[in-house]
Amino acid sequence: MIAIAVANIKGGSGKTTLATHLAVWLASSGVSVVLADLDRQRSALTWTERRPPELPAVRGLDLSRDWAPVQGLGVVIYDIPAAMKRKDLEELVDQLDALVLPVLPSAFDEDGTRRFLDLVAEFKPIRKRRLPIFAVANRVRGRTVAARRLETFLEDIQQPAVATLRDGAAYSAVAGTGRTLFDEPDARARDLLRDWQPLLDAIRPLVFGPSSGR
Ligand SMILES: Nc1ncnc2c1ncn2[C@@H]1O[C@H](COP(=O)(O)OP(=O)(O)O)[C@@H](O)[C@H]1O
Numbered sequence: 001m002i003a004i005a006v007a008n009i010k011g012g013s014g015k016t017t018l019a020t021h022l023a024v025w026l027a028s029s030g031v032s033v034v035l036a037d038l039d040r041q042r043s044a045l046t047w048t049e050r051r052p053p054e055l056p057a058v059r060g061l062d063l064s065r066d067w068a069p070v071q072g073l074g075v076v077i078y079d080i081p082a083a084m085k086r087k088d089l090e091e092l093v094d095q096l097d098a099l100v101l102p103v104l105p106s107a108f109d110e111d112g113t114r115r116f117l118d119l120v121a122e123f124k125p126i127r128k129r130r131l132p133i134f135a136v137a138n139r140v141r142g143r144t145v146a147a148r149r150l151e152t153f154l155e156d157i158q159q160p161a162v163a164t165l166r167d168g169a170a171y172s173a174v175a176g177t178g179r180t181l182f183d184e185p186d187a188r189a190r191d192l193l194r195d196w197q198p199l200l201d202a203i204r205p206l207v208f209g210p211s212s213g214r
């Protein structure tokens, strides 16, 4: 099983949004996907419960009380809570093939990201640089000062943004209906989804093998 976690210490950075979108992108490619929710708020799980049955299936798994590694075929996406016990986080990181780190353009998010990276820095797969970390600049508004600042911040911490996702009202519009922009055929969704391409290109070889190309 391929394991990907979406994590950051900061709440509201887009973890569940990224986790649900990656799950649907993979499910649409025919991959068997488990979305494992470790957050007490159970947002990802609620999303799977609302997902219309005719859409590509994403199986929800409630790990909000007890964390345990998910085994089997396909891909598991872990939606990680803002606060997780260090020991549990270390055990989880040990299972991972990739870590996706959403960061918003705000000073609070920068602080949270720094703290998160400090927390995981000594974990073996990260210390040995075996685990790819994909930073994603999220909810970015055009060429603003905040956008530029976030870009500089991520470069400074040696985690340049793999992808930059624009702020789009469509994200919250679909969230409550168990869908993602990958389920929406309209032009607005397609336009916002162009932002995802570099992240999908980074994840594709992990799931489909090194020769899966672009
Ligand atoms: N790129 C984006 N554009 C607009 N809204 C977004 C974007 N990413 C996330 N959101 C919204 O921000 C809020 C917090 O996102 P969420 O994924 O729940 O964060 P987390 O899981 O890290 O707490 C949600 O209302 C979500 O719809």
Ligand SMILES: [Mg+2]
Pocket (backbone or CB within 6 Å): 015, 016, 017, 039, 043, 044, 079
């Ligand atoms: Mg969440």
